[in-house]
Amino acid sequence: MTREIAKTDQDSVQIGPVAIARLSRTDAIRRLLAVPGSGTRLAVAFANAHGLLLAMDDPAFAKALAQFLVLNDGIGAEIGARVLSGAGFEDNLNGTDFVPALLDAAPHGTRVYLFGARPEVVEKAAGVFAARHSTITICGWRNGYFGEDEIPEIIADINAARPDILLVAMGNPRQEFLINRLWSDLDVPLALGVGALFDFTAGEVTRAPSLLRHNGLEWVYRLWQEPKRLGQRYTSGIIRYLWKILCLKLSGKSARA
Incomplete structure (x- = not known):
């Protein structure tokens, strides 16, 4: 089977080396849910400023993202x-x-x-997902801490569970690199790299107020929560990202600046 990725200039925008699909929430959900059972496969990534900057800095990450349907995330x-x-x-x-x-x-x-996530977090998240979403079946879970020798076992466990959707929560770029690496061995139609979703779902990390989320400013709240860990990402990282965007605009190119 192949990935179901159809990117054209008309339905995507190029930000540096990353093509981001122009899809409404409704259309994106419809497109993703059409994949299981269709005989096609699709890997999905979400691109925020941090991820886009990583792709501009790291050609290997940019190459990996080229294998994903990339959706826009944040301001x-x-x-x-x-x-x-x-x-x-x-x-x-x-x-x-x-x-x-x-x-x-x-x-x-x-x-x-x-x-992904810590053992106690992914287990709690599995329970919360099952309680909140009555139509789905949580067919398995596995924490994100493992050695190289455990990868064959992990692949076998996922395939044995026969998921329609695989959620990988390890932060970027690790989750995208891992999905890309395991893809040919996984019998999974739809996989998504979901970052800190399990931590949020399990209540380990609180969400920003809805006003900030709806305006793409959740990063402000996250910076306030974890200034030491996220300080560089959301200060100098944002400045570097905006500078690269300006350079791309002035050069008239969408390639790396």
Whole structure:
């Protein structure tokens, strides 16, 4: 089977080396849920300013993302799209809000496997997902701490669970590199890299107020929560990202600046 990725200039915007699909929330959910049972396969990534900057800095990550359907996440992607193409996105497809909406819309019996986070977190998240989304079946979960020698066992466990949707929560770029690496051995139609979703779902990390989330400013709240860990990402990282966007605009190119 092959990945179901169809990117054209008309339905995507190029931000540096990353092509981000222009899809509304409704259209994105419809497109993803059409994959299981269709004989096609699709890997999905969410691109915020941090992820886009990583791709601009690391050709290997940019190459990996080229194998994904990439959706926009937050104000950084919105700014990049507006500056480089003159138009933003219809909806902010923040993965932490988008994935629960996807699961709400999933057909009855949709099988979901969770992979990532600490053991106690992924187990709690599995229970919360099962309680909140009555149509899905949590067919398995596995924490994100493992050695190289455990990978064959992990692949076998995921395949034995027969998931329709695989959620991988390890942060980027690790989750995208891992999905890309294991893809040919996994019998999974739809996989999504979901970052800190399990931590949010399990209540380990609190969400920003809805006003900040709806305006793409959840990063402000996250910076306030974890200034030491996220300080560089959301200060100098944002400055570097905006500078690269400006360089791309001035050069008239969408390649790395």
